[in-house]
Amino acid sequence: AQSVTQPDIHITVSEGASLELRCNYSYGATPYLFWYVQSPGQGLQLLLKYFSGDTLVQGIKGFEAEFKRSQSSFNLRKPSVHWSDAAEYFCAVGLNYGQNFVFGPGTRLSVLP
Amino acid sequence: GAVVSQHPSRVICKSGTSVKIECRSLDFQATTMFWYRQFPKQSLMLMATSNEGSKATYEQGVEKDKFLINHASLTLSTLTVTSAHPEDSSFYICSARGPTIGEQYFGPGTRLTVT
Numbered sequence: 001a002q003s004v005t006q007p008d009i010h011i012t013v014s015e016g017a018s019l020e021l022r023c024n025y026s027y028g029a030t031p032y033l034f035w036y037v038q039s040p041g042q043g044l045q046l047l048l049k050y051f052s053g054d055t056l057v058q059g060i061k062g063f064e065a066e067f068k069r070s071q072s073s074f075n076l077r078k079p080s081v082h083w084s085d086a087a088e089y090f091c092a093v094g095l096n097y098g099q100n101f102v103f104g105p106g107t108r109l110s111v112l113p
Numbered sequence: 114g115a116v117v118s119q120h121p122s123r124v125i126c127k128s129g130t131s132v133k134i135e136c137r138s139l140d141f142q143a144t145t146m147f148w149y150r151q152f153p154k155q156s157l158m159l160m161a162t163s164n165e166g167s168k169a170t171y172e173q174g175v176e177k178d179k180f181l182i183n184h185a186s187l188t189l190s191t192l193t194v195t196s197a198h199p200e201d202s203s204f205y206i207c208s209a210r211g212p213t214i215g216e217q218y219f220g221p222g223t224r225l226t227v228t
Contacts, residue, residue, distance in 0.1 A: 032215045036219075041204075041222075041224065042221060042222065043119075043206055043219050043220055043221035043222045044157075044206070044219040046219075049215075051215055090156060090157070094215055094217070097214055097215055099210075100147075100159070100162070101147075101159070101208075101217060103156045103157045104156060105155070105156045106155070106156050108154075
């Protein structure tokens, strides 16, 4: 069955430090991959997506993610975290060319001043 | 472009009453919309897939008679929680399949509290 794992439930980093959020998926075909961010009580905002092509994708707010097929991973990175990045981050796999989504459990990011 | 709205953003209702949540695609037509439920500090769980002009497809374990979905037009899907109980309190998020393949656009969510 298709699944998405985010091994880190909660990560705390200092403002200005680098960030990497991990995402692994299990899916037989070529996946469509997404990262979303959710602030408390809010909906989802798309950070970036990967469908094909260059495996390093750039997103909004200075985020990037790298697709590694051999590791079934799509990790999210940011070189310097800002206090406003504190939120919940969800990795998602779009099945059947994005017809249906499966979400990971989420990683909560806290940022220390 | 590709904006999805939800109304209301928050609703409080009494146990036993019904409440309707609307999901609209504002600038595109969406033949398919999705309804998710999110419990506090948890991920989104797909409840049902709503197709315009046909019956919704519910995920396993979701009571179709409690969560009524109607997708009567290409820009509007509604979720009605019937005979609501406190355990139905949750954050409900809709999304719409966009014009670009692989895309889903998410609404801002509706916080339902049943007292």
